[in-house]
Amino acid sequence: MSSKPQILFLSHGGGPMPLLGDAGHTEMVDCLKSITSLLRKPSAIVVVSAHWEEKLPTITAGESPSLIYDYYGFPEESYSITYPCKGEALLANKIHEKLERVGIACNLDKQRGFDHGLFIPLKIMYPDADIPCIQLSLLNNLSPAEHISIGQALQGLDYEDLLLIGSGFSFHNMKAFFAPETTESKDLNEAFESWLLDTCSNTNISEEERKQRLCEWVKAPGARFCHPREEHLLPLHVCYGLAGGACAESFELKILNKKSSMYLW
Numbered sequence: 156m157s158s159k160p161q162i163l164f165l166s167h168g169g170g171p172m173p174l175l176g177d178a179g180h181t182e183m184v185d186c187l188k189s190i191t192s193l194l195r196k197p198s199a200i201v202v203v204s205a206h207w208e209e210k211l212p213t214i215t216a217g218e219s220p221s222l223i224y225d226y227y228g229f230p231e232e233s234y235s236i237t238y239p240c241k242g243e244a245l246l247a248n249k250i251h252e253k254l255e256r257v258g259i260a261c262n263l264d265k266q267r268g269f270d271h272g273l274f275i276p277l278k279i280m281y282p283d284a285d286i287p288c289i290q291l292s293l294l295n296n297l298s299p300a301e302h303i304s305i306g307q308a309l310q311g312l313d314y315e316d317l318l319l320i321g322s323g324f325s326f327h328n329m330k331a332f333f334a335p336e337t338t339e340s341k342d343l344n345e346a347f348e349s350w351l352l353d354t355c356s357n358t359n360i361s362e363e364e365r366k367q368r369l370c371e372w373v374k375a376p377g378a379r380f381c382h383p384r385e386e387h388l389l390p391l392h393v394c395y396g397l398a399g400g401a402c403a404e405s406f407e408l409k410i411l412n413k414k415s416s417m418y419l420w
Contacts, residue, residue, distance in 0.1 A: 204272025306396020
């Protein structure tokens with residue numbers, strides 16, 4: 156019988172900045188290192204990244220995927236970052252079969268590389284790059300319910316010591332990151348984070364209510380201020396779908412001076 160997968164939603168920060176010594180990412184780097192100490196070392200990692208959307212769920216299946224430097228305007232060293240982990244075709248095929256079995260059409264992609272939603276946090280967490288990885292895309296329809304269903308479809312996946320990471324950001328308003336903070340923006344940021352923390356960690360609400368909250372996240376206070384577009388939140392929905400319950404631990408921190416959070420199941 157396979158061990159239950161470890162599941163983590165993380166806030167991955169701004170582009171390569173966590174690896175460049177940026178002061179606004181110090182708490183993030185420290186948080187990821189502390190979380191790693193709580194995890195069993197995984198045999199493989201699946202990353203659902205906010206930076207990959209497809210019409211159908213798509214899974215990387217290459218043996219040694221290259222890196223995609225999908226950010227712009229950073230120092231030259233940002234484009235020579237390395238993370239030479241291997242792919243894991245066996246796991247990719249198992250996920251493909253699991254999704255197809257429950258009627259979710261999906262694709263394998265042997266050509267696509269790993270975007271920074273994978274290699275930035277993993278270079279902090281597992282710098283030796285000795286754990287095989289694959290990526291699973293978001294759906295470009297950005298449906299919260301469908302992303303929860305993808306996570307649910309992966310329950311019971313036959314793979315020992317798997318870690319599934321939802322790599323997004325609990326706050327992702329690009330304009331707000333670089334604008335002067337106002338009382339209103341601070342209040343909206345804190346209100347949404349409070350709602351998200353309660354939704355993910357409160358053991359006194361039913362799973363039906365938790366799922367409904369996540370499906371209707373736009374009704375949360377500050378929702379559209381914190382997420383003008385929801386792609387950085389949806390990796391959390393996949394995590395919840397797989398976990399099926401409240402998180403075991405939550406982590407509150409500031410990234411680029413915005414209140415942010417991470418969740419571990």
